[in-house]
Amino acid sequence: MRIREGLFLHKIGDECIIMQDGSSHVDFSNILNLNPTAAYLWTTIGNQEFDAASITQMMTEHYEVTEEQARLDAEDFIKKLKDAGVVCDL
Secondary structure, eight states, X not given: OEXXXXXXXXXXXXXXXXXXXXXXXXXXXXXXXXXXXXXXXXXXXXXXOOOHHHHHHHHHHHSSOOHHHHHHHHHHHHHHHHHHTOEEOO
């Protein structure tokens, strides 16, 4: 899967949010607020393809977390992205 085009991470103060690029009508009801881990993953993913295995690897390389916990967190992160409609399957 891949992050949908036209979505960008914006940092406003200490908050990280995902919004449309602003080139079209912005729906402010669809702004996503990310915690620091989710913002790190979003930035690291960029416009690359990703799956639970690649997210798990990113988390174990960057944080002191077991592979099992990272896998569970990766699956949860991906589910939330899908539920928000910000990813597309290839």
